[in-house]
Amino acid sequence: MSQSQKPAAHDASRRRFLKSSLQTTGAAALGLSTNVHGYTAKEVQDFYVDGEMQRNVSKWELDTPALCVDLDVLDTNIDTMQSTTSRNGIASRPHAKTHKCPVIAQRQLDTGSVGICTAKVGEAEVMFDHGIDQILMTTTNVTPTKIKRAMELSRANPQFIQATDSMTNARLLSDAAQSYGITADVVVDVDPGGHRTGITPGEPALGLAQLIDSLPGLNLRGLLCYDGGSQHVQGFTARRDQTLGRLEAATATYDLFQSSGLSTEIFSGGGTGTYNIDHNTRGLTDVQVGSYVFMDAQYIDIGGETDDEVYSDFGPSLTILTTVLNDQYEGRCTTDAGAKACTINRPWPRVKGEHGMSYTSGSDEFGSLRYEADASRTYRVGEKLELIVSHCDPVVNLYNHMYAIRGETVEAVWPIAARGMST
Ligand SMILES: Cc1ncc(COP(=O)(O)O)c(C=O)c1O
Numbered sequence: 001m002s003q004s005q006k007p008a009a010h011d012a013s014r015r016r017f018l019k020s021s022l023q024t025t026g027a028a029a030l031g032l033s034t035n036v037h038g039y040t041a042k043e044v045q046d047f048y049v050d051g052e053m054q055r056n057v058s059k060w061e062l063d064t065p066a067l068c069v070d071l072d073v074l075d076t077n078i079d080t081m082q083s084t085t086s087r088n089g090i091a092s093r094p095h096a097k098t099h100k101c102p103v104i105a106q107r108q109l110d111t112g113s114v115g116i117c118t119a120k121v122g123e124a125e126v127m128f129d130h131g132i133d134q135i136l137m138t139t140t141n142v143t144p145t146k147i148k149r150a151m152e153l154s155r156a157n158p159q160f161i162q163a164t165d166s167m168t169n170a171r172l173l174s175d176a177a178q179s180y181g182i183t184a185d186v187v188v189d190v191d192p193g194g195h196r197t198g199i200t201p202g203e204p205a206l207g208l209a210q211l212i213d214s215l216p217g218l219n220l221r222g223l224l225c226y227d228g229g230s231q232h233v234q235g236f237t238a239r240r241d242q243t244l245g246r247l248e249a250a251t252a253t254y255d256l257f258q259s260s261g262l263s264t265e266i267f268s269g270g271g272t273g274t275y276n277i278d279h280n281t282r283g284l285t286d287v288q289v290g291s292y293v294f295m296d297a298q299y300i301d302i303g304g305e306t307d308d309e310v311y312s313d314f315g316p317s318l319t320i321l322t323t324v325l326n327d328q329y330e331g332r333c334t335t336d337a338g339a340k341a342c343t344i345n346r347p348w349p350r351v352k353g354e355h356g357m358s359y360t361s362g363s364d365e366f367g368s369l370r371y372e373a374d375a376s377r378t379y380r381v382g383e384k385l386e387l388i389v390s391h392c393d394p395v396v397n398l399y400n401h402m403y404a405i406r407g408e409t410v411e412a413v414w415p416i417a418a419r420g421m422s423t
Contacts, residue, residue: 037061045401048413057410059321059403060384065341066321067399068386069414071406073317074104074293080314081275081292082112088279093117093136093268095290098393100418101402102130104293109134115159117268117288121149122421124160130417133159136268138224138288140165140189140197141173146423151176154184161221161266163189165199170212177217185219186212187266190253192227192246201225201249206256213262222266223257225250226288231273232298236305243274247281254283272314273302294318294392297347318402319352319386320395322367324379333379335367337387342367343394349387359387397422 039047040063047055059068085092094108097119105116105127115134118124124135140163141150154160154177164170164186177184190205191198199205205223212220230243247269257264270278270287272295278284291299295316304311322337342349342361349359349367356375360368369385371378379385389395396402397419404412 038063041066041401044403044410045413051412053410053412058408059405059410060408062321062403062410064321064323064384065337067396067402067416068319068321068405069294069402070315070317070319071404071411073315074404075107077293077295077314077317078108078111081289084276085279085287086112088276090279090284091286092275093286093288094293095119095138095271095288096123096127096418098290098396099293100126100396100416100421101414102127102132102417103404103412103414105130105132108293114286117290118418120422121146121153122423123418124153125149126418126421128153128157128160133157135160136187136224136266136288137162138189138226138268139163140169142169147172147176151180151182151184155180155182158182158185161185161187163187163197163224164208164212165189165191165197167208167211170208170215170218174212174215174217183217183219185221187221187268188212188223190223190225190250192225192229192250192269194227194229196228198225201253202256205253206260206262209257209262210260220263222264222268222285223250223253224266224268224288225253226269226271227274228271231271232302233273234301235303235308239273239302240277243270243277244280247278247284251282251284258283272299273311276305276313291392294389294396296389296392296395297350298345298391300388301347316352316388318389318392318395320349320389321384321386324369324381324383324385325366327379327381332368332370333381335369335385336365337361337367338363338365340364341398342387343390343398345391345394347390349390352386352388354385361390 081092091114093115095117096105117136117138119139124137141147188209189198190201212218227243227246233239233242267283267285272289272292275287275289292314295314302311304313322335324333326334338361354376356372402414403410
């Protein structure tokens with residue numbers, strides 16, 4: 001076995017996880033081949049009329065590459081998030097940058113989320129166009145173009161809230177709001193220490209909040225502090241210690257806001273990696289969780305509270321269905337899902353429900369599947385397999401639709417309406 005074929009150090013635990021909890025689809029794929037009726041993406045979309053499939057379509061009949069979401073796993077993930085955050089006395093405000101899909105945003109709101117977040121004003125516009133109004137944009141709008149769009153959105157949707165992280169920006173937002181005849185809602189973005197965005201906690205953040213409070217065009221709603229650098233820290237204890245340590249300065253800022261009589265109605269933070277930790281931060285109202293709906297290989301590897309090696313609080317609901325194009329060569333096959341279907345994020349995608357094989361999507365159009373000595377199976381040309389995605393957000397952004405699957409049946413075709421809305 002060559003070096004590149006050797007199993008990675010964590011493969012044993014990964015295999016255990018895939019075997020035990022990632023279910024059974026590999027077996028279902030066995031025996032399915034080119035004699036299955038296939039439908040084009042257009043045909044399947046046409047079958048979906050007024051929210052119902054007019055024909056019974058199996059996921060194995062989808063043309064590939066296809067992005068699929070397992071509805072039972074998705075709903076369980078949403079329920080787990082809701083029940084955990086409620087038990088911990090906080091709310092969820094899911095980040096729609098992950099799914100970019102208004103149907104999923106609505107599902108999250110219907111099950112108790114207090115609102116959704118967006119990273120881009122374009123995502124916020126799309127969500128609002130689809131009837132969603134409780135939107136917190138977690139990025140600061142700095143250019144005249146973006147500020148104009150944000151104010152137009154604020155005027156149309158008074159529930160739109162945007163982040164700001166400097167006095168210059170707050171003054172620009174206030175002037176723009178006044179020119180639109182509105183008062184725009186804002187939160188102060190506080191830096192957890194990574195220096196990616198946000199203002200320094202403590203006095204600088206307090207000064208900004210006081211300025212906002214005095215500006216005629218703005219309405220202060222509170223603060224946010226997203227500690228992205230802690231979300232993927234390996235091991236629950238290390239993750240907890242790091243994030244709670246890094247959020248201390250934000251809590252001190254929250255205290256300053258409170259003692260100065262400023263609004264702390266919102267103190268938003270956290271993500272999928274710390275959703276069951278952040279409530280220990282005094283004053284925190286909600287977690288801006290994104291990836292939990294879908295999960296991905298990057299998150300599976302960080303370990304959870306009950307399992308050091310595998311983060312199994314949420315199941316991988318999002319998969320890429322791909323077809324084998326070539327099986328002629330020993331120890332491998334080639335599929336139709338390469339970088340344009342999977343991205344080149346690491347770790348590489350994983351074959352769902354199987355073990356003893358590794359997948360790479362480094363080539364633009366082709367995926368390479370290599371078998372190890374203990375591979376659970378091999379594939380023939382025309383057969384399909386499912387991949388657990390490497391990193392959910394950028395993968396979703398590659399597709400116009402996702403197929404919502406119940407069991408093995410396509411139940412809905414959901415437009416990824418904010419796909420590509422990166423401005
Ligand atoms: C500001 C902000 N909030 C929340 C999230 C959601 O994080 P996760 O997908 O880890 O839950 C992100 C992700 O990058 C983010 O940038």
